[in-house]
Amino acid sequence: MNELSKYLCLLLRHQPAKAELDMDEHGWVSVEQLINGVNGHSNYNLDRELLEQIVAEDNKGRYRYDEKHEKIKCCQGHSVPWVEPELEYCEPPDFLYHGTTTKALEAIVESGAIKKMQRHAVHMQADISKSWQSAERWHKTPVVLKIAASEMNKAGYRFGVTENEVWCTEEVPVKYICDRVYTK
Structure with a gap:
């Protein structure tokens, strides 16, 4: 089921065309079309019951249904340009956390900022444990960066929060990284 969940993220965040999904400007697709697309364009077998289970058990709350459960989307993390x-x-908390790796941290320091790269925004969490989940997923040496979000906001940087409480901004200059945490 974990591999299927990763495949759903791939489709709903990065490659909707791979399963011939008609995605709207906010990332919503028809549940029926998603199920048919997965079954017709992959080796996975998806039905509504399994999809409901994946959404309910996702520890990051990545997926959202509309009120009637006729449409589904990923809350953030899209690289699709039109989404x-x-x-x-809104105003962020005083501090937010960004999970990454020590190797990526070298590139961040060299470039002068945490960049959104191919996504729509830099992702941060108010809960440091959720940032550890992000940092550890790369199977490299993880690190969590503590960001002075309130200070950034006062300097004019805008922050938005998704339905699953991921905080987003365009970039984070290194001067707003106030601490580096290498262990949980």
Whole structure:
């Protein structure tokens, strides 16, 4: 089921065309079309019951249904250029956390900022444990960066938060990284 969940993320965040999905500007696709697309374009066998289970058990709350459970999307993390994440723009907490790796940290320091890369935004968490989940998924040496989010906001940087409480901004200059945590 974990591999199928990863495949759903691939389709709903990065490659909807791979399963012939008609994705709207906020990343929503028809549940029926997703099920048919997965079954017709992969070796996976997906039905509504299994999809409901994947969504319910996802520890990051990545997926959202519409009210009628007729449409589904990933809340953030899209690299599809026409998808604009639905964010609530508001004042962030004093500090947010960004999970990454020590190798990526070298590139961050060299470039002068945490960049959104091919996604729509830099992702951060208010809960450090969720940032550890992100940092550890790369199977490299993880590190969590503590970001002075309130200070950034006062300097004019905008923050938005997704339905699953991922905080997003365009970039984080290194001067707002106030600590590096190498162990849980």
